[in-house]
Amino acid sequence: MLKSDILLPSGDATLKAFLARPEGAGVYPALVVIHEIVGLTDHIKEITCRLAEEGYAALAIDLFSPGNTAICIWKCLAAVRTGKTDHFGVHYLQSGLDYLARQPWADPGRLGAIGFCMGGNFAISLACEDKRVKTIAPFYGLTPAKAELNKLCPLVGSYPEKDLTRKSGEELNAALNKCGIEHDIKIYPGARHCFLNESLPFLYNDEAAKDSWQRTMDFFDRYLGAKSSSM
Helix, strand or coil, X not given: CEEEEEEEEECCEEEEEEEEECCCCCCEEEEEEECECCECCHHHHHHHHHHHHCCCEEEEEXXXXXXCHHHXXXXXXXXXXXXXXXXXXXXXXXXXXXXXXXXXXXXXXXXXXXXXXXXXXXXXXXXXXXXXXXXXXXXXXXXXXXXXXXXXXXXXXXXXXXXXXXXXXXXXXXXXXXXXXXXXXXXXEEEECCCCCCCCCCXXXXXXXXXXXXXXXXXXXXXXXXXXXCC
């Protein structure tokens, strides 16, 4: 696996990002990794590395890198509250897609996104706004209230039973059924918010974490084909 910190231009801003990708020769499907409201933590970097081990070029963008962290957090929360899908966070993520699409080791026709908490919300917004995104995986994120869900790509979503995002997962599942969009949404009994995060032992749920990861990788492989990238 190859890992590096990079700087990513996005309009007038310069974003910090963490990149992990397979070391072998090949053209790989590529993912934007979208962090929680606590920022680009070691946990998110570990997720990014796990994705590289699964055969993806993965780019985690620090949405808080331009300017004061508190102000950036406030802007991200405001973006979630408005329910809009076209906002600064999505523009930053699109810069990540632009970067990946230019790389010789990334396939511009096989781009996706995975996001956690706030990042799950932003992943849905990104897919609504950018048709380059072929599949997304929101984990315990609220669905943007103004999202045009009929514009979504195939989606694999994982939600905890004991969390306010459970209702979002259930409503998203029903809406995608009506839209006829391919999806796999699961509510995990007994699980709480951030159940995939091993650095939070009071929230981590081993059974839900393992199952949701495998479901996500199976779904991504179906739509992005990581297993065939190096053949």
